[in-house]
Structure formats: C-alpha cells, structure tokens
Amino acid sequence: MTPPKTPDAPPARLSLISRHLAPVYPINTPYAVERLPSTVDTSLLPRIQVREITTTTPKMSQPAHPTLLIPGPIEFDDAVLQSMSHFSESHVSAGFVATFGETLSMLRKLFQTTDPASQPFVLSGSGTLGWDLVAANLIEAGEDVLVLGTGYFSDGFADCLRVYGANVTELKAPVGTKPTLPEIEKALSEKKYKAITVTHVDTSTGVLSELKNLSALVHKVSPDTLIIVDGVCSVACEEIDFDAWGLDGVVTASQKAIGCPAGLSISMFSGRAMKAFENRKSPPSAYFASMKNWTPIMQNYEAKKPSYFATPSPQLVHALHTALSQILAKPVAERFAGHKAASDKIKAAIGALGLKQVAANPDEQAHGMTAIYLPEGVKGAELLPILAKKGVVFAGGIHKEIVTKYIRFGHMGVSVLDPTRGDIERAVKALEEGLAELGYTKS
C-alpha cells in the first residue's frame, strides 16, 4: 500500500524497472470481480526477466514553447511527460496493476485520509466526469442538494446534478465572493439536504472557499448532509485534510496542481459517502460513471489484483504515478505552503501594478491562480497575444457576467515549485510590459 520511496531518482523509471523484475503476466484475463471469483495466485507464477533498462534517465528536453500559465492544464515535469510515452502494457498485467494500485494508495496520502473506508477512483475522463460520479451515484432523483454558488463551475455542477434528477437549490454569491457561513446555516435550516456541494476554488473567479469551518458547520447543523467538494483547481495546491475535516467527497482532475496531463478524473469518497451509495433505493443513473461498476475494480487494483470493467489508460496512469511520487517525496504541507508563498508574491506584484483581483477579499483568494481585472481601456483580446509573444500564456475570462473584463493567471505545480524555471518572474514582467505597451500606466 505504500508508494515506493525514491528520493534520489526519477520514480517512474525505477518503477518501470521494478515492474520488469516483478512476477508478470499471471492470467491475462480482464474479468470483473462481480462476475468471476479471483483464481489467480500470483505467488505461484514463474518470474520472468526481460532485458534490464538503464537506470540513467535520459534528460528529456521539451521543445521550446510558451510557458503555459493558465489555470490548467499546467506546465508538466519532464519525467511526467516521459511516463506518457510508456510502452504498451496490458491493463491487467501484474506490472500495470501494481502501478495503478500504488497510484490509488498514493492518492490517500495526497488527500490526507487514513480511514480504510475512504475510496479513491481514477477514471479515464475529464474532471467534469467527477460531477457525474457524484450526481449519478450519491444522489437519487428528487433528493435535495444545496450548491454553493461561486461562478461558472458551481453552475456547471448544479446543471449536472439536475440532469440526474436532483432537486438543486443554488445559494449564489455576487461575482468574486462566496456564500457566508450564516447564509449557509440559514439555508441548511430551511430544508434537509442529501448533500451540499462547494467549489473549493472556482476557476472562473479565483475565489477560494474555506472548507474546515464550512464542514464543521454542516456537521453541526445538518449532520446527515454529505459534504462534496469540487477540488479540480485545488487538490495538490490548497490544503485538503479529508479525514480531519470530515469531507465526504472530493472530485478533481489530473491536469491542474497534480501536474499530470489531462484525461483522468480523480476522486476520493468517504466511507459515509460509499454507505450512502450502497443504500440507494434505485440503481446508479449512469453506466460508465457508475460506482457499482468501478468500486470493485478500484479495490482490486489497490489490492494488486487484475480486474476489468472498462480499459483504463496505462500511459496516463503511469504519468499520474510519476506525478504523485514526486508530490509525496516531500510533506504535502510544504507543497501547500509553497503555493501560498508564490501566490502571495504574485498577488503583491499585481497589486503593485495597480490591478484589482476578481476575488477582492484576501481571505477568499485562491493560491493556485489569480483572476485579474483588466485596467480600463485594456482588452484581453489585445493583451493575451502580446503576453504570448513574450512567451507566457494566460487565460481569458470565463464567468459570463465579467467575461471580457478580466484575465486568469494560473500558478500551480513546477512553475511555482521549481524556482530555477523563473516562470513566475517572467510572467509578472511580461504582464507589466504588455500593459505598458497598451498604454497603461498605474494611476
């Protein structure tokens, strides 16, 4: 269950080698546990050894390209990108099963959960698939869900819940803010909700929602309500203490602070959430996103047993394994502190340029991205190409109420944690120069 300790070498390559020395290819049958009993005792299988791979990782040089500083996808580490090119493996081979199993176990550490009842999921899909996982498995048609409205992405979660029949109440806050605890307490006292959803960082506004006190409030005033977090833009850059805070579900994606290319929906659910799923009166209302189909598969992979419901992506899972191994080589608290320190610097620099943030309140500002209002007269459609010319890619707006009025600067992963890259300094400088070229002077 413990990820391999590889403090002094690229984990992916070591892992690759260890696979080659491990017993491999038991019976290559992609069966589902519900359908057939496990009959494979890998300890009895012959051990094979193919040609050993050199332990020196060839330095992968990414071609020169503008630095991607949007709120996901982010810039990726060389070793992670290299894992994406892993040679083809059977999704039920012992080597890949071990890699997938370790990946699931490492997620427990990232989410800070030691409760064995917690259940991780890694599925092929966009981050959005996590909303389906919640809506189609934890909620039944007609059940009430309270959605804390922070912007584009909380609206999306609400839409998804409605598709699967939830009766959604949206508690919306003005752009750039989040609902307050007294407002939430009032809403919870008016109706009994099956679940409350909170977008930890709404990527449309850069608003950070506080989870610890929110969760304590929900547990106090509505103890049966499941606490579901959209952590797409927060997992691996904002602190999430799954067990201590009593969270029931966190859904995220691979391409943001986790630092693995897009294509994986990643989530963690509490024992209480899994119980709620098991106690459904109706079957799950989706098939590919069904916990009924995936839970035994995830449990088998983590127990290092081959299992099949739908083919996972070995290459993406290898890349996630590499990314998580890198993340967990240091205490996660250091990672969160590193993102906060970088964010503080960026926000100070933006303030010094005379610019305002969409999230005005410092307590409500995300640490992995900054949504910046454009100065009067400066158009994003003019500024962004200038920044790109300077080698820095920012994102435009996405919140429909202010879409043309702001830009978004993503600062997650290697771009903030590897100071030798100088990504952030170049980005701030490019922003300053770009604004000056468009005639902006700090008033």
Add this chain to the structure above:
Amino acid sequence: MTPPKTPDAPPARLSLISRHLAPVYPINTPYAVERLPSTVDTSLLPRIQVREITTTTPKMSQPAHPTLLIPGPIEFDDAVLQSMSHFSESHVSAGFVATFGETLSMLRKLFQTTDPASQPFVLSGSGTLGWDLVAANLIEAGEDVLVLGTGYFSDGFADCLRVYGANVTELKAPVGTKPTLPEIEKALSEKKYKAITVTHVDTSTGVLSELKNLSALVHKVSPDTLIIVDGVCSVACEEIDFDAWGLDGVVTASQKAIGCPAGLSISMFSGRAMKAFENRKSPPSAYFASMKNWTPIMQNYEAKKPSYFATPSPQLVHALHTALSQILAKPVAERFAGHKAASDKIKAAIGALGLKQVAANPDEQAHGMTAIYLPEGVKGAELLPILAKKGVVFAGGIHKEIVTKYIRFGHMGVSVLDPTRGDIERAVKALEEGLAELGYTKS
C-alpha cells in the same frame, strides 16, 4: 476539413512545427458556444514564432518489453508514443484547436463518410463511454432497442442501455456465433425498435458480425430503426463503409486497431442519428456523455474555433492525430486487406496446430483477433505465463460460459502491418512451443 498530406515524413512532427508557425493564442478563453458568441478573428492576430524544432525525428527506442498481442491495447508505433509526451498546451490555443480539428476531420475518412451531416466525437474516456453516448442521447426511457447478442460485450451494451431506461430485447446467439439475418428479420417484424445494436467484433469470442447485409435488411424491414455499431474491436481493422452501408452510429476506442493509447472514446454518428437526438422529448440523461454539451464543441474544434465544455487531453489527441495521419497515408482498403491477410495466415497456423477457434464459421471470424480453444488438459493459467516468458502476451478468456477454456490473440496495427517486427511469427512459434512444453501434441 482535409487533413494535411504528409506522405514522406512523420506527420506529428511536421504538424508540431506548423503549429509553431501558425497564428497562436488568440483569446485564450475556454467558452462554450451556446453561452457566448465567437468574437475571435484569428486572421487579425499577431503571428508569433518560437524556436523551430528540428525536422529529424529522433528515433525513439521503446525499452525491451514483451510484445503485447491481446485484443487491445495493442503495440504502439514510436511516433504515436512520442506524441503522448507533447509539451503542455492550452486546450483552447490555436495550435491545439487545429490539431483537434484535423483529428476530427481525419476520422471522417477512416469511417468513410463524406456526408457533412455526420458528426464525429472524441471524448476523454474508455471505449465503454461510447455506450453511454448512445444510451443517454439517442434513446429515451421506455424506448425499445434490439441488441444482437454475441457475447460479453453485447451484454455490456445491453446493461448500459437499461441503465438509461431503454427497454432492451436481446437476440442471443450461441457462444461463437451471431444471430442470423432471418432471426433478426423476425425480431424486427415483431416490434418497432428505436435502434438495433450490433457488436461488430465481440472481443470476448472473436465473432465478426457482417454489417452490409444486416444494414440493408434493417433499412428494408424497419427503416426508422437506428443502426448502431459497437466498433471497439473493428474500427481501423475491419471494413466500415459508414455512408454506403447507411450506418447511424459507430462507437470505438483509441487503443485497438487505431493504435493510440487508451483514454479516448471515439465515435461517428449519422445526420439521421443527430436528428433523432435533436428530436428527443426529454433532455439527455447523462451530463459528461451529453451530446448537447459536446456537439457544439466538436463542431467548433473542427471549424478551428476555440471552444470549451470540459478539458480534453491534448496529449492523447496529439497521439490520435499521429495515429490517424499514419493510417490515412495509405488507402484504408489496403489497411483492411492487410489485417485480413495476416488473420488468414494466423488462422491457418492455428488450424495447423490442431486448435479450434471459438468462432467456428470462417465467415464469422474477426480479422484483428482470434479466440482459440485450449486443447484438452492445457490450462490458460499455465500457458499464458509460458508465452510471456517467450516475450509474447496473449489474453485469457472473458466470456463467462467458456472463460477458462480459451485464450485470445490480438493481431492489429503495427504488429501485423509492419512485417519487419516479426511479431506474428514469434507469437505463433511461441504458441507452438508453449503447447509442446505442456505436453500437447496434435492428435
């Protein structure tokens, strides 16, 4: 709409370069067309040029590994694997939008459809997600669907359809066979079906379903019935003439004969199917798998306009672009013929070893895989590790009625089309030797 012609150079690298010279990074806003009008005129944007990349593709050497000859994932070409390591790009950058758009256009050629009303989809997900796409968008709760039962995978499609409320009739054939045309005609005459589904190659048995006459029959006796094909184990190795045969939907995955790592659900729907979707009385019954959410995005990407619903996987899409460019460098008919020729050789060799196929009738045998009954007394759990030791990975059984009695040999993509690899010869030799080691002699 035409993919770039790159007959004499690795297409992915050229494409990479062309991106760098193209106008890039218009306004980096991942907006959805339903929500905001397109305001970007890329022709007016500054052209930027970053350091040019060398045109010589460094020979990527995949580490030594056993040859993967299961019915997917298959062995991948070096250039395809290399595309998986593409540096990070914004999913709405002009460069990536062009790559994705060309990929969608190339799919039209692979499926042999020139009807502009046909609609391709490429989504992050396993092949199974294609079933959800059909079940949640083309079928409404209570509508009748006829599923032609050929094995494990037609059962799965039926399960998925039921989850979304379809009233499923399964016309099941004995293991190793498929329903006959008279049986299908009888079933179609007894009830009016919204759709009929056929698993082109059931990966559990290697049974090939014939589509041309089947489609003609359905069009004749039940002209309103949508003809939906599960082409997961057939697209890019079996002939599919989408327009000529009047098919309405073909769903597949990246990791089989297309030769791109797993992680993409790939599909094509006819104008008639899209009309059926638009004429739904109820909204689509899934969110991530909703055609309402994805159709405008796919249309925008193909028109080279940035668009956003959920983040696609740029790396996987680059790999698919490379794989499709390689496939379309030659007429698709040659590709199908190449798979047939290799399959004929393999089946002859298997016959010469005295082994029987699960699909007994030569007309019902797939050309990208062979399901082989084990001789009396030989266990798959013993034979497969011996083959692996010899550097060849086959798959075990998966059809529950015969699971321990057979093995599966996948022969798709580079393993059959690149004769210099010698994969097939080694596999047949390993099979012969492995059986001999277990005491088998041809009786």
